[in-house]
Amino acid sequence: MAGLKIERLWKRYNDTAVVKEVDLEINDKEFIVFVGPSGCGKSTTLRMIAGLEGISDGEIYIGGRVVNNVVPADRDIAMVFQNYALYPHMSVYDNIAFNLKLRKVPKKEIDRRVREAAKVLEIEEYLQRKPGALSGGQRQRVALGRAIVREPQVFLLDEPLSNLDAKMRVQMRSEIVNLHQRLKTTFIYVTHDQTEAMTMGDRIVIMKDGVIQQVGTPEEVYDQPVNIFVGGFIGSPPMNFIEGELIEEGERLYFYNQAIKIAIPSIQAQHLRESKNIRRKVILGIRPEDIHQNSLAFGNRVQAEVELVELTGAEKYLHISLEEKKVVARVNSRSIIKVGSNVELAFDTDRLHFFDARTEQRIAN
Amino acid sequence: MKKIIKLLKLLKLPVMDGFQILITIQLVIFSVFMLLPIVYIFNHALKPYSELFIYPPNIFVRNPNSQNFNELFLVAASSAIPITRYLFNSVFISVGSVVGITFVSILCAYPISKHKFPGHKIVFSIIILTLMFAPEAVQIPRYLVVSKLGIMNTYFGHFLPLLAMPVSVFLMKQFIDQIPDELIQAAYLDGAKEFSVFLYIIVPNCMPAVATVAILAFQASWSNIETSTLFMQDDEMKNFAYFLSTLTNNLTNNVARQGAAAAAALIMFIPNLFIFLFFQGKMITTMAHSGIKGSEKSGKKSE
Numbered sequence: 061m062a063g064l065k066i067e068r069l070w071k072r073y074n075d076t077a078v079v080k081e082v083d084l085e086i087n088d089k090e091f092i093v094f095v096g097p098s099g100c101g102k103s104t105t106l107r108m109i110a111g112l113e114g115i116s117d118g119e120i121y122i123g124g125r126v127v128n129n130v131v132p133a134d135r136d137i138a139m140v141f142q143n144y145a146l147y148p149h150m151s152v153y154d155n156i157a158f159n160l161k162l163r164k165v166p167k168k169e170i171d172r173r174v175r176e177a178a179k180v181l182e183i184e185e186y187l188q189r190k191p192g193a194l195s196g197g198q199r200q201r202v203a204l205g206r207a208i209v210r211e212p213q214v215f216l217l218d219e220p221l222s223n224l225d226a227k228m229r230v231q232m233r234s235e236i237v238n239l240h241q242r243l244k245t246t247f248i249y250v251t252h253d254q255t256e257a258m259t260m261g262d263r264i265v266i267m268k269d270g271v272i273q274q275v276g277t278p279e280e281v282y283d284q285p286v287n288i289f290v291g292g293f294i295g296s297p298p299m300n301f302i303e304g305e306l307i308e309e310g311e312r313l314y315f316y317n318q319a320i321k322i323a324i325p326s327i328q329a330q331h332l333r334e335s336k337n338i339r340r341k342v343i344l345g346i347r348p349e350d351i352h353q354n355s356l357a358f359g360n361r362v363q364a365e366v367e368l369v370e371l372t373g374a375e376k377y378l379h380i381s382l383e384e385k386k387v388v389a390r391v392n393s394r395s396i397i398k399v400g401s402n403v404e405l406a407f408d409t410d411r412l413h414f415f416d417a418r419t420e421q422r423i424a425n
Numbered sequence: 426m427k428k429i430i431k432l433l434k435l436l437k438l439p440v441m442d443g444f445q446i447l448i449t450i451q452l453v454i455f456s457v458f459m460l461l462p463i464v465y466i467f468n469h470a471l472k473p474y475s476e477l478f479i480y481p482p483n484i485f486v487r488n489p490n491s492q493n494f495n496e497l498f499l500v501a502a503s504s505a506i507p508i509t510r511y512l513f514n515s516v517f518i519s520v521g522s523v524v525g526i527t528f529v530s531i532l533c534a535y536p537i538s539k540h541k542f543p544g545h546k547i548v549f550s551i552i553i554l555t556l557m558f559a560p561e562a563v564q565i566p567r568y569l570v571v572s573k574l575g576i577m578n579t580y581f582g583h584f585l586p587l588l589a590m591p592v593s594v595f596l597m598k599q600f601i602d603q604i605p606d607e608l609i610q611a612a613y614l615d616g617a618k619e620f621s622v623f624l625y626i627i628v629p630n631c632m633p634a635v636a637t638v639a640i641l642a643f644q645a646s647w648s649n650i651e652t653s654t655l656f657m658q659d660d661e662m663k664n665f666a667y668f669l670s671t672l673t674n675n676l677t678n679n680v681a682r683q684g685a686a687a688a689a690a691l692i693m694f695i696p697n698l699f700i701f702l703f704f705q706g707k708m709i710t711t712m713a714h715s716g717i718k719g720s721e722k723s724g725k726k727s728e
Contacts, residue, residue, distance in 0.1 A: 112610050133616035145607035149629040158625075159615035206615075 062123025062136075062213040063088040064109070064246060070117035071104050071270075078104050080270040082118070091240050091247045093261035096293070098252055101270035103218055106250045110139050110216050123213055138207035139216040143223060144199045146191035146206075152178075153187040156205045177205040180242070197228045204239065215240075217249045221256065233259060254294050258282070266290050284413075288420040291345045291413060297377060300351070300387045302344045303417060306337055315344050315412070319382040322360045325409050332414065335423055342423065345413035348377065351389035352406050353397075360407045366399055378403065463694075470494075470691035477683055493684035497692075500672060500685055506660050508668070515647060515665035518583045519696075522646035523639050526590050530638055534597035535627050539609060549598065556591045564655065571656050582656040583664070587646055593638035600634035600711055601627060636707035643700050648693060669693060 064086040071079035079101040086092050094102035107113040109120055111132035120127050127135050146155050153174055154161075160170045178184045181201040191199055200220060207215055217236070221229045237260055240247050251257055257264045258278045266273045266281060266289075274286045285291035291299040304317035306324075313329035315322045322344070324332065332338065364387075368379035376393045379386060380403070389405050397403060414423040433440050441449065464484060469477070471489035501508040536542065537549050567586055576582045604627065612622045628635070653667035673686035701708070 110610075110614065112613070132610075132613045137614070139611070139614050141607045141611060143605060143607055145605065145611040147608065147611075147626060147630075158612075158617075162616045162621060206611075210615075 062246065063090070064123075064214060064248070065121040066105075066109075066118070067121070068118040069105065069108065069115065069120065071101070071108060071113065072116045077116075078270050079108070082270075082272055084265065084272065084275065086246060086248065089244050089246060091237070091249065091260060091262045092265060093257040093263070094248065094250045094265045094267060095252065095254055095257035096267035096273075099269075100267040102250045102252075102265075102267050105267075106139075106216050106218055106248060109214070109248065110137060111135050136213040137216055138210045138212040138214075139218065140200075140203045140207055140220045142219040144191075144203040144220075146199055146202055148191055151188050151190055152183065152194070152202050152205075155191065155202055156209055159206070159210050173209045174205075177208045180208065180239075181205050196224050197232065200224065200228075200232055204236070208239075208243070212245065214246045214248060215243075217247065219251055220249075221251070222253075229256075236260065254296065258294065264294075266293060268293075284422070285345070286422050288343065288345070288415050291415070295347055297348050297388045297390075299345045299347050299413070300385075301415075302346070302382060302385055302387065304342065304344055306332060306339065306342055306414075308338060313338070315342070315414075317383060319364075320360075320362045320407075322407055322409065322412070324412065328409075328412065328414075332423065337414070337416070337423055341417035343415040343417050343420070345415060346407055346411065348388045348390040350408040350411040351387070352408060353378075353389070353391045353395060353403060360409055361404050362407070363402060363404055366397055366401055366403055369397060369399055378405075380405070463698075466687075466691055466694055469687045472684075472687065474684060477687065493688035496682070497672070497685040497688040500682070501668075504668075508665075510661050511663065511665040511668040514583075514661075514663065518580065518664055519643055519646045521580070521584055522587050523642045525584055525588050526593055526642035526645075527635050527638050529588050530590060530593040530597045531601075531628065531631065531635065532623075533594050534601050535623060537594075538598045538601040539604075539606070539627075552591050552594050555589075556595075560651070564651070568655055577656050578659050578662050580662075582662075583646075583652045586652055586656075587642075587649065590638075590642060590645065593641055596637055596641075596711060597631065597634050600631045604630050633707035633710035636704040637711040640700055640704050640708060644697055647696060666693060 066082055066084040066086075069079055069082040070077060078099075082101075082105060094105060096102050104113060108115050109122075111127070111130065115128050122135055122137070147158065150158065156174045156177060157170050160173065165173075174187070175184070178187055181204055183198060183201045183205060186194060186198060186202075191202065194202065200223075203220070220236070221232055224232060233256060236247075236249075249256075249260060257266075261278060263275060263277055264281050265275050268289050274281055274290045276284075281290060281294050285294065285299070288301060292301070302317065302320070304315050304320070307314050307316050313324045313332060315324060362382060364380035364382060366378050366380055370377040370379070371393060374393060376391050376395060376397070378389045378391055378397060380389065381387070391397070415421060416423055430440055461484070468484060468486040468489075470493055471486045471491070472483075473488055473490055473492050476483060476487060498508075533552075537545050537552075571577060571582050571586065574581075574585075576585065608626055608630070609622055612626045617625065648666050649664070650667045650670050653663040657663050657667075669689040669692070672682060672689055
């Protein structure tokens with residue numbers, strides 16, 4: 061069992077850097093999720109940890125040992141690939157046992173460990189089948205089984221659920237979390253799906269263009285995104301962003317543009333004043349669930365015409381335009397609102413996020 | 426019509442639409458056309474002299490007999506070296522070549538396909554380029570190489586010129602291209618060293634290609650008379666194909682030994698037929714996988 065440390069990690073292909081100066085410490089037994097859009101370097105980082113890609117610069121430590129020049133087999137890791145990479149010519153049993161056979165583990169011991177893993181993953185009946193005769197979910201389990209029997213220090217999972225259908229994905233999601241709790245090992249999980257990241261991770265690492273944007277617990281990255289990218293990436297539907305200005309009127313501070321004028325609560329106003337953002341262009345971020353219909357709050361209301369109504373079943377999303385800017389609000393699914401009707405919406409002022417219009421970084425708190 | 430479809434279903438035959446029927450008829454006509462020489466070889470070998478020279482020739486034999494084979498064995502018995510020696514040479518050379526060519530091809534194709542070492546494209550291009558040389562063009566340099574190596578009159582003189590077979594390297598490379606990289610990486614992670622990956626992952630996954638290459642290699646070596654003609658001076662080192670060719674050479678305007686030649690043609694052909702029948706399923710897989718359209722990623726295979 062071991063933690064993992066990444067120091068100033070770079071990956072360059074010729075002149076283009078795909079991973080830039082990544083610094084990260086992963087604790088023992090932690091479930092950490094790398095998330096980001098495709099091409100953000102998350103998979104490359106994982107593959108560097110696995111030893112499948114060379115490291116251009118920087119160091120990777122597994123359990124306190126530098127592994128830069130250690131071959132994949134000796135890093136004490138196991139990896140689950142997106143397409144499972146099961147050996148098609150071997151039975152499920154042989155697939156799981158392959159590693160142990162190569163390490164010359166005694167036959168009896170191999171048999172015990174394979175059956176134990178098969179039992180955990182409920183694939184005992186399929187042990188003699190070839191991977192080709194299994195469904196996607198079953199193949200996924202075999203791939204996990206192959207990782208489990210090695211009893212590695214670190215599990216690496218590279219988008220393991222993206223080849224499954226939606227229902228299976230939700231089921232395997234919780235099974236992998238259970239597996240983590242059961243094995244009590246470090247898990248590093250790569251995904252492009254923010255829902256997977258939010259539901260599975262102890263901590264989330266959000267990457268973009270090879271750079272780590274934010275590292276934090278799901279609550280932290282959701283409630284306090286460090287920049288516009290994180291705010292927009294985490295959460296579905298994404299956070300709304302409205303451009304405007306901060307102005308002072310008497311004692312109070314307002315966020316103001318052509319369409320809305322929102323009074324900012326005094327604590328947050330204090331922070332904004334201290335960070336010297338008064339009279340400057342800022343971007344207001346607010347999550348769809350923080351825009352309410354029929355709210356009792358005073359002052360922070362906007363009138364707008366509903367352009368689109370989406371019903372997901374549990375909730376309803378209203379799409380409105382504020383100064384050409386699309387804003388989505390989540391309302392009660394039972395509310396009777398039709399496209400074209402006028403609604404009055406109130407912003408929850410305790411849940412406002414402010415970002416610098418130029419740097420797109422979060423301002424104060 | 427409905428009755429016909431019912432009957433087809435009952436017989437577990439596929440129900441086809443108009444276009445498929447058209448294609449099937451076309452394919453049947455083609456296959457009859459392709460089959461004709463084979464049928465002809467079989468019949469010709471069994472024809473008595475009286476039928477061999479009929480004009481216009483018959484495809485099918487009327488009074489089959491073994492006269493041609495008797496003649497062949499008579500000729501063979503009268504030669505200085507027993508026919509079994511030629512047969513042994515041929516079998517030994519063919520089996521050796523099949524094993525050798527397959528092994529060399531797969532060993533060559535794997536690094537070109539999966540270890541993108543600097544210049545791998547150039548190496549592959551050169552291999553493909555060699556396909557363009559007519560065999561006659563390389564006979565003299567080949568003779569010089571064999572002679573300088575001092576392997577005239579040895580079995581190596583038979584094997585070595587055949588060992589490098591560009592077509593089979595090409596087929597193998599195309600086939601290995603289809604094996605997903607993740608499979609190899611998973612094996613690395615499982616602790617497999619380079620040779621284990623090759624042996625336990627690459628080789629089992631390209632058995633269809635191995636079968637195809639085996640057929641090609643067998644055909645190349647079984648009917649090969651070049652090495653016997655050029656590099657073997659002693660008669661006991663020459664192969665069966667060479668022996669048969671001495672029987673049938675210069676027969677274009679000759680009546681003598683036509684029967685023996687017909688029998689010989691059949692004997693030469695039969696091993697090819699069996700090898701092909703044995704491996705044909707795998708051969709079709711290879712052709713479909715390494716085919717010219719082959720850009721389709723075979724992720725499916727690994728899933």
